[in-house]
Amino acid sequence: MPKLYLAPMAGITDQVYRRLCFEQGCDCATTEMVSAQGYLTAPPERNAYRFLLARFPEEGPLAVQIFGSEPGFMARAAARLTDLGLFSSVDINMGCPAQKVVGGQSGSALMKDPALAARIVYGVKRATTLPVTVKMRLGWDAEHKNAVPFARLLEQSGADLLTVHGRTRAQQYAGKADWDAIGEVKRAVTIPVIANGDIVDGSSALDALRVTGCDGLAIGRGALGNPWIFSQIKAAMAGAPYTPPPxxxxxxxxxxxxxxxxxxxxxxxxxxxxxxxxxxxxxxxxxxxxxxxxxxxxxxxxxxxxxxxxxxx
Ligand SMILES: Cc1cc2nc3c(=O)[nH]c(=O)nc-3n(C[C@H](O)[C@H](O)[C@H](O)COP(=O)(O)O)c2cc1C
The missing domain is CATH 1.10.1200 (Non-ribosomal Peptide Synthetase Peptidyl Carrier Protein; Chain A)
Incomplete structure (x- = not known):
C-alpha cells in the first residue's frame, strides 16, 4: 500500500497537528523546516528550536527537515539532530521558494546549483546513520526544469528517497502541479519517490498514484483543517466508502x-x-x-x- 506523508509546512506541522494526522492514518510526517546554521549557532535555551523540534512519543515516523546551503553546517546539524534520538530520517529542503530562503542559496535555489546540492546530500549522508531524503521541485522555472538529472545526481550522492512537488520555483504554489513530470522522475531513479502537489481528496490521490506511479503521496494544503484526509485517502485506496465527520x-x-x-x-x-x-x-x-x-x-x-x-x- 503506498505510504501517506504529511508534507512539511512551516508554522503548521507542529507536534499537536501531526498527532491528529497520525491518528487519522498518516504514515510519516516531517517537522517544520529548521535552519541548519541557525540551529547550530543558537543559544541552547532558545525557545524557537525547542518548539520546532518537539515531538510527542506516540507520533509515527518523523523526519526532521533542515535547510541551508553550506555543506559543513548541514552535515553538522544533521549529526546533532540525529543524536537527539527523536527522528527517523533527515530531510533536506530543496523546494522552498521563499525569498528569505532562496536569497541565501537554500531551498529551491539549490536546484540551480546541482553540484552544491550533491555535496550537501553526500555530506549529510556521511554525518548521520538515518536515511537521508530530499524535498525538491521540478526546477527553478519553466526554462530550467532539471528535475530528472537533478534526482539522478542526488540518488548517486546518497539520497534514500525523494519527494517531488510538481511545480517550479517560479510557480510558487500557483498553477496546477504537473504529475506527469513527477512520473518522469520516478522512472529515472531506483529510490522511492513520493508525489506532492494538489492531492486534496480520495480521487485526486488515486489519480496522482496512477499518473506518477510513485511509492507514496505527500499531502500539504489538503490537510489544513482536515486531518481526516488521510482516512479518506486510505479508504479510497482500499476501495472502501468514506463518510466525512459531522x-x-x-x-x-x-x-x-x-x-x-x-x-x-x-x-x-x-x-x-x-x-x-x-x-x-x-x-x-x-x-x-x-x-x-x-x-x-x-x-x-x-x-x-x-x-x-x-x-x-
Ligand atoms: C504554509 C506552507 C508552509 C510550507 N512550508 C514548507 C516547509 O517548511 N518545507 C517544505 O519542504 N515545504 C513547505 N511547504 C510546501 C509543502 O510541503 C508542499 O510541497 C506544497 O504545499 C505542495 O503540496 P500541496 O499541494 O499538497 O499543498 C509549505 C507549504 C505551505 C502552504
Missing part, C-alpha cells in the same frame, strides 16, 4: 488542538496560532466569515468554542 466532530477536533496547543505554549500564543486553523476548520460553512472575525477578537478558547458552535446548524 461538523460537531470537526469543532471537537479544532478545540482539542487548541487545548493541546495551550497546554504546550500557553493560551495567549495558542489563541494567535490557532486563528488560521479555526479558519481552515470552518472554511465553506455558512456565516463562517463573520464568525471568524469574532474568533480573531476572542480572548479565551471558551469564547471561541461558543462562536464555533453557532456554525453547527
Amino acid at each position: 461538523f460537531s466532530q470537526v469543532i471537537d477536533t479544532a478545540m482539542r488542538q487548541a487545548r493541546e496547543m495551550a497546554a504546550w505554549k500557553g493560551e495567549r500564543s495558542a489563541l494567535l496560532e490557532m486563528r488560521k486553523h479555526f479558519a481552515w476548520y470552518t472554511a465553506g460553512r455558512r456565516s463562517s466569515a463573520q464568525v471568524r472575525t469574532k474568533v480573531n477578537l476572542a480572548s479565551s478558547f471558551r469564547e471561541v468554542e461558543d462562536l464555533l458552535r453557532t456554525l453547527d446548524h
